[in-house]
Amino acid sequence: MADPSAATKILLPESEMPTRWYNILADLPAPLDPPLHPGTGRPPAPDDLAPLFPMDLILQEFSPDRYIDIPEPVLDVYRMWRPTPLHRARRLERALGTSARIYYKYEGTSPAGSHKPNTSVAQAYYNRKAGITRLTTETGAGQWGSALAFAARQFDLEIRVYMVKVSYDQKPYRRLMMETWGGEVIPSPSQRTASGRRILQEDPDSPGSLGIAISEAVEEAAGRGDTNYTLGSVLNHVLLHQTIIGQEAQKQFALVGDYPDVVIACCGGGSNFGGLAFPFLHDRFTGNAPKAARVIAVEPAACPTLTRGVYAYDFGDVAGFTPLMKMYTLGHSFMPPGIHAGGLRYHGDSPIVSRLVKDGQVEAQAYGQVGVFEAAVQFARTEGIIPAPESAHAVKAAVEEALAATREGAPRTILFGLSGHGHFDLSAYEQYLHGRLQDYAYPAEMVAKALAELPAVPGA
Ligand SMILES: Cc1ncc(COP(=O)(O)O)c(C=O)c1O
Numbered sequence: 001m002a003d004p005s006a007a008t009k010i011l012l013p014e015s016e017m018p019t020r021w022y023n024i025l026a027d028l029p030a031p032l033d034p035p036l037h038p039g040t041g042r043p044p045a046p047d048d049l050a051p052l053f054p055m056d057l058i059l060q061e062f063s064p065d066r067y068i069d070i071p072e073p074v075l076d077v078y079r080m081w082r083p084t085p086l087h088r089a090r091r092l093e094r095a096l097g098t099s100a101r102i103y104y105k106y107e108g109t110s111p112a113g114s115h116k117p118n119t120s121v122a123q124a125y126y127n128r129k130a131g132i133t134r135l136t137t138e139t140g141a142g143q144w145g146s147a148l149a150f151a152a153r154q155f156d157l158e159i160r161v162y163m164v165k166v167s168y169d170q171k172p173y174r175r176l177m178m179e180t181w182g183g184e185v186i187p188s189p190s191q192r193t194a195s196g197r198r199i200l201q202e203d204p205d206s207p208g209s210l211g212i213a214i215s216e217a218v219e220e221a222a223g224r225g226d227t228n229y230t231l232g233s234v235l236n237h238v239l240l241h242q243t244i245i246g247q248e249a250q251k252q253f254a255l256v257g258d259y260p261d262v263v264i265a266c267c268g269g270g271s272n273f274g275g276l277a278f279p280f281l282h283d284r285f286t287g288n289a290p291k292a293a294r295v296i297a298v299e300p301a302a303c304p305t306l307t308r309g310v311y312a313y314d315f316g317d318v319a320g321f322t323p324l325m326k327m328y329t330l331g332h333s334f335m336p337p338g339i340h341a342g343g344l345r346y347h348g349d350s351p352i353v354s355r356l357v358k359d360g361q362v363e364a365q366a367y368g369q370v371g372v373f374e375a376a377v378q379f380a381r382t383e384g385i386i387p388a389p390e391s392a393h394a395v396k397a398a399v400e401e402a403l404a405a406t407r408e409g410a411p412r413t414i415l416f417g418l419s420g421h422g423h424f425d426l427s428a429y430e431q432y433l434h435g436r437l438q439d440y441a442y443p444a445e446m447v448a449k450a451l452a453e454l455p456a457v458p459g460a
Contacts, residue, residue, distance in 0.1 A: 114420030142174025233269025242275025270350030331450025
């Protein structure tokens with residue numbers, strides 16, 4: 001029999017696909033600070049969230065259960081592309097001349113080209129089950145919107161996507177993907193909602209941001225009984241649905257008799273990061289594993305939420321419609337520079353990921369986009385796959401980790417999440433390849449201004 005540790009692609013059969021999501025809330029060393037209603041300062045009751053989300057998802061958001069069964073109709077759609085491959089990056093290792101072993105879990109094999117369908121399929125299913133017929137959402141890079149358009153089609157739902165204007169203009173092909181699956185796409189800020197009109201009055205040329213697009217999508221869903229809102233990241237139930245990634249990776253490592261020393265993933269709102277890393281943190285918390293992996297969340301230097309933000313209660317959106325969440329934030333009015341990793345341009349972060357960083361369970365690193373694209377091109381030229389700009393942040397951190405291991409002359413097993421392919425991001429590659437890509441300095445003044453506008457917590 002062939003030696004499994006010599007494999008380049010480590011594949012799980014469909015029969016080995018995990019059938020439960022892992023809920024890290026059951027294992028956090030200390031309980032999470034609850035979300036707060038901005039008016040009363042009290043945690044919202046499940047019914048307060050019912051205008052936006054189906055009850056199954058609301059219950060998952062607060063569930064204390066360690067595992068939650070994945071419904072069969074969701075598993076059935078997952079089987080279209082899951083389990084996803086774990087690759088050993090042998091060609092990249094050779095190019096780096098490293099003493100490290102580098103693995104990557106590739107989520108770009110999904111129909112939409114990223115990890116996002118792991119939760120969009122689940123969210124579409126639970127909304128359909130609750131009798132909802134329309135969904136709204138926001139999208140940055142277009143990855144989440146296309147994932148939701150694909151999932152909505154599977155469960156026969158209509159969708160409207162508010163797409164951050166800078167991405168709408170840069171990424172017409174993502175819009176066309178959404179439209180091909182039957183979705184309607186509106187550039188945000190738009191004239192369709194009061195929150196969009198307010199922003200346009202202040203700045204008719206606003207490039208938009210995820211925070212504004214969220215306000216628009218929430219406003220519309222809150223105003224219609226047949227329509228619910230869906231979020232592609234940040235919330236606990238979204239990270240929960242992504243944990244199938246890390247659970248598969250654990251099984252794949254067992255097949256080759258290896259285990260990571262370091263787990264690395266890019267972090268926008270935290271869903272790709274949580275999906276890959278939380279099952280490995282579970283191993284650490286329970287002492288279940290051969291070793292405790294270090295875990296690193298990677299973000300852009302131009303939107304450095306975890307590395308330069310403050311840990312405070314803030315709104316998830318610009319207009320202040322969402323509950324207050326305790327998280328690392330750059331201030332909800334912070335407008336990030338128009339970097340190409342559109343999915344990492346978010347002022348806040350998942351409350352769970354934020355808490356883990358605050359408690360020192362998770363490390364955070366930030367890189368400028370020029371260095372990130374340099375690593376992405378090296379990866380494309382060795383491993384073949386062209387990474388999404390978001391995922392390329394993890395490539396960069398993995399390369400740095402491998403070089404550090406080499407300098408120390410130490411073996412090191414590195415796992416990183418390659419959350420998506422960059423086939424619709426080639427204009428960014430064009431800029432890099434022609435020397436036109438620029439780094440942005442840390443926007444200290446904009447952050448200071450946004451932080452000065454942090455909301456007061458009622459009763460605090
Ligand atoms: C390919 C890819 N990776 C990562 C992200 C970051 O989002 P999150 O932090 O929720 O995984 C995005 C967001 O759009 C994305 O498209």
